[in-house]
Each structure stands twice: as structure tokens, then as C-alpha cells.
Amino acid sequence: MIEINGLSKKFKKNVVLDNIDLKIEKGDVVAIIGPSGAGKSTFLRCINLLEEADTGTIKIDDLQVDVNKKTKKDLINLRQSTAMVFQQFNLFRRKTALENVMEGLVVVKNIPKNKAEEIALVQLQKVGLAERVHYYPKQLSGGQQQRVAIARALAMSPKILLFDEPTSALDPELVGEVLDTIKATALEGNTMIIVSHEMNFVKKVANRVLFLYNGKIIEDGTPQEVFGNPKNERTKEFISKLAYSIAPEYQI
Numbered sequence: 001m002i003e004i005n006g007l008s009k010k011f012k013k014n015v016v017l018d019n020i021d022l023k024i025e026k027g028d029v030v031a032i033i034g035p036s037g038a039g040k041s042t043f044l045r046c047i048n049l050l051e052e053a054d055t056g057t058i059k060i061d062d063l064q065v066d067v068n069k070k071t072k073k074d075l076i077n078l079r080q081s082t083a084m085v086f087q088q089f090n091l092f093r094r095k096t097a098l099e100n101v102m103e104g105l106v107v108v109k110n111i112p113k114n115k116a117e118e119i120a121l122v123q124l125q126k127v128g129l130a131e132r133v134h135y136y137p138k139q140l141s142g143g144q145q146q147r148v149a150i151a152r153a154l155a156m157s158p159k160i161l162l163f164d165e166p167t168s169a170l171d172p173e174l175v176g177e178v179l180d181t182i183k184a185t186a187l188e189g190n191t192m193i194i195v196s197h198e199m200n201f202v203k204k205v206a207n208r209v210l211f212l213y214n215g216k217i218i219e220d221g222t223p224q225e226v227f228g229n230p231k232n233e234r235t236k237e238f239i240s241k242l243a244y245s246i247a248p249e250y251q252i
């Protein structure tokens, strides 16, 4: 279970996150939608302390961290409880797919190399890349690179997976394979927060949708509630303007 309380973040005078409270149950797949600049990425980055929030507490299972009183150990523990998949994949260019997935296991978790390789191979197989484990990122398509990034995140067995627009940098024909991989990850019972503009995908995969606007969660409900019957005018306006998913298999 994840519990966030009073999370606030300003960049100079720009209030990006405004006293956010959020509770997420184990196994929940939560989608965050909202206009550009609403603070979606900042929110994810504050959860895993890539960004330092000004105030707030973050609780993941038994680990509770007050952002103002955190120790080095809190930072390490929180980072290890989360794994993030970025828009731009962020793979190590000079490492193969296998080495990319092994890296965190060996360096962060101190798992012996042969065991790390075993885990990495299982994860790469799961994302459909068993045949590509010795390829370098530049030898892989964008969709394949993003699947390596997902395998790398899963290999760390995080308590929560954070996805920040994982398909936005992909050519349209590669979006579907990455969405399929994310959907399979969700069906395995992983707890996930996904920032995504792929609304059909969000509808099908998330069990909860949050609409972030001006640093606040102004709508919070099931996909049916948020898309079908939004309460807030801002949400209504945003949804009415949305372009729908370009991945054919996720079209309604």
C-alpha cells in the first residue's frame, strides 16, 4: 500500500504540486492524466525522490519517509521500492539488453552475476525479447528498447512501478507492443502509476484515473466515472479535447 500525504513542490514561485494526498492499494493500476505542465512528471519524480518535494510524507508498505527528514537510508530504501520507466527509455548505450537489465540487480541489490543474469533473462523473455538479449540499444527498435526498460524495472521487483508517458517517444506502429507489455505487467498484479495520453489504453488497463490540474488531483474515480461522467468542468473540457489512442488494438 502506498500513501502520500501533503506532498507539495514549488519551482521558485511556480507551485507545481499543491498539498497532494493519495492512497493506492496493492495491485492498483492508477492512471494520471492532465494537461501539459500540470505536474504529472514532477509527481512521479517526487515519489521516488528523483525530485525533492518541499513537504510531504511518502509511505510504501512499512517504509515511511518525511521528505524533510529523510536519511540516506530512507532514500536508498524508497528508490529500491520503486522503479520508473521513462519516455526516452534511458538505457545504457554501451550495455546490451541483458546487461541493462542486470545492472541494477548487481550494483544496487548486490545479487551475484550468474543469478542476476538468470533473473534478467526471465524478464527479457517475458517482454518478448528472448532473441535480442545480446543486442545493444541502437540495434533495437524504440518499442524493443522500451520493453528492455520495462524488463529492467520489473527485474528489481519494486513495490510500485512508475511509468511516465512510456509510449510518447515511439513511432505509432510501435506503440501497441509496448502497451501490450504494460497491460501484461498490470495483469500480473503489479501496483502501477501510469502517466499516459493513450486514453483507450488507460480505459482498458487502469482501475483508477486521476486528473491532475494545477498541482491538485481534481478528479479521482474509475475510468468509467472519469471518462463517462466527469464531475469537474476542467476534466470535461480536457476529455472532450483528447485525441484517442493511435494503437489500433486499443481503439474502441
Ligand SMILES: Nc1ncnc2c1ncn2[C@@H]1O[C@H](COP(=O)(O)OP(=O)(O)OP(=O)(O)O)[C@@H](O)[C@H]1O
Pocket (backbone or CB within 6 Å): 011, 014, 016, 034, 035, 036, 037, 038, 039, 040, 041, 042, 043
Ligand atoms: N527542474 C525544473 N525546474 C523548473 N521548473 C520545472 C522543473 N521541472 C518542471 N518544472 C515546471 O513544473 C511544471 C510541471 O512540470 P511537469 O514536467 O511535472 O509537467 P507534466 O504534467 O509532466 O507535463 P507534460 O505533459 O508536458 O509532460 C511546469 O510548469 C514545468 O515548467
Ligand SMILES: [Mg+2]
Pocket (backbone or CB within 6 Å): 040, 041, 042
Ligand atoms: Mg511530463
